[in-house]
Amino acid sequence: MKTWDGWDLPFLDESHKELIQRLQSWIELDERDEARVEALSLRDQCAHYRKQFAELGLLDLVVPSPTDPSNRLDVRSICLAREALSYRNAMADFVLSMQGIGTAAIWLFGTDRQKGRYLAPCREGRTTPAIAITEPDGGSDVAATRTTAEKRGDRYVINGAKSWISNGGIADHYIVFARTGEADGARGISAFLIDADTPGLRTGPNMDIIAPHPLSELFFEDLEVSASQLLGKPGEGFKVAMATLDIFRTSVGAAAVGLGRRAIGETIARMQGRQLFGKPMAELDLVRTRVADMVTDLDTAALTVYRAAWLKDIRDGSFTPEVAMAKLVGTEAGQRILDSAVQLFGAAGLRTGSVIERMFREIRPMRIYEGASEVQRLIIGRRALATSKTH
Template identity: 50%
Template sequence: MSDRSFLDWPFFEPHHKKLADELDAWCERELSDAHPTDVDAHCRDLVKRLGRDGWLQHTAGDALDVRTLCLCRETLARHHALADFAFAMQGLGTGAISLFGNDQQKQWLDSTRAGEAISAFALTEPDSGSDVANLTTTAEPDGDDYVLNGEKTWISNGGIADLYIVFARTGEAAGAKGLSAFIVEADRPGLEIRERLHTIAPHPLARLGFNQLRVPKSNLIGQPGQGFRIAMAVLDVFRATVGAAALGMARRALDETAARTQSRQLFGGHLSDLQMVQGHVADMALGIDSSALLVYRAAWTKDQGAERVSREAAMAKLQATEQAQQIIDKAVQLHGGDGVRDGHVVAGLYQEIRALRIYEGATDVQKVIIARSVLTG
């Protein structure tokens, strides 16, 4: 059983602990460590089940509770990385609608929260990942429509999503001030799934193309030229939750390591009797608690009404993902051959954790955000 004492920290209210306990029980009942053969089908099924049982209600709406999002992601990731992915993308994919959408656009949230529609966040491009201000996909007004042309890549849920939130250049000004955000339904003519992308930890991912794709002006989220602001606001909410997912994976690695070292016989005793092993376990526990403090500080700060938590979220994501990578690596080492055996829990964690240090802002980008906040006040 993972350490649950952090739920008594002053960051949380009673309903947060209740939610974490209930979701943990749901995961024990509904999820397994079995590797799916059809990732797309499994992801669709997870979205349906998360929606059916009410968990996706927390992913969207007028008042996003970031502590709840983090607790959900931590708990799901500890049990099943693809379930965390399915949950997270329903929030990230609809974040722009939750924060900036009008009443008509927010009707989509009924479907995504019920698990009846899958959402995606289409920001990254082949030549513009972290440098969002330089994206080149265009959206040109034409009568009552905008016409989109360009390409996006590394889009989570690409190929299975029912709606994409697409960021494109509308040209109101140079750089970041000339971007806008649009709802693009998956069945729109001109939307092309140009390539399905395969990674060391299988998730639904794709490279998308937009070829003279028309959307009505009513699909514009917010105002023209607000796209960069919208994207950053969404990431400000969800970036800390990436740290929470990493934290869940790290906790699982520590749990597996504690069980392994206390049962493995070595040199006439248990592996856990060796002081060097105890030192590794202590480092793992320290990394987890320091990460948790930063993750839930960022979430609590946002929930208290802070307009921006860019520095706090950057620190949380950087610390939690980097520490989780080190913790899981130690877990692999302490499991010996089993640690690299296909199908073993810690081997799966080793594959899953790597991407979290890249997406939603790579570690080095987080360092830039943190440094700028210090140097500019």
């Protein structure tokens, strides 16, 4: 089957072509190592990819250097990397994306001391970050955060719980959102940088889901943290969380495009090789129309994703609705493509351990995390109805 390659899109430039070649080399490397790495524990698989990406310089794509005056990331490069990695291996994609999502708030809002202490170790793959927004009572309504951080002198005392936290239990630091009460709702939340070994922080066992993922609950029991560990100003937590999502949501759409693209490649190869009703499946009209829908979905998703990434990289201003569209269109298209792939493979698409079955499980969480599809629709609809801009 043809391997992953880049897109011939006006949103990409020469620097992206060089990155595409580097990513293709990684795909070959991973193919060689696959069986050995899959036999490792979740924690060790993550450590393997972190080390490998640090050596290959890929972590530079998701964690800017503390000494880089531009203090920014190229979202198109993040999208290309996530697409290539998830095409090959969703765990690898998870590791790369988490090094970025768990550090964005630091380079966006951190003090020089915080940047100096936390960014370089993450960029060099020596430490693992995490971001803890979701609570047991709900993740979609971030403004309703219940975990509290009570100010006592120059310290805060944190109590509460977080749920479904990626890298929970293996992270070295957590970016934690807690209610500090400057105002009701979204304006009364602050972000804190909390080291994993801080007394009062406990993590639960791994929360096993449809596709393997390091995930756990976090419990805060009178955890004391210095006010110098605030990220941004008191009451700015919601802004900190949304700024992180505004960079990384587009790349969730890209990871879904990677899964969809692989599924289409696998499906076409099978349709060309398998005989049904006396001819190759590829010659059956209903198969052709289904594949046509898959390919059209994929192209639409890629255009939406790379447009949002390009806007974020090139233009000034806020592109939250376009970012929401990238996540919505990418992940919903990816899910439809995977469902069609299973259907066209027949029972073989359901076989435990097959590529299609594995990707069918891997795509599903993407429509929920970093804002469920309904949340993306709310963002898009709210902005469309509030603006006079015609579409």
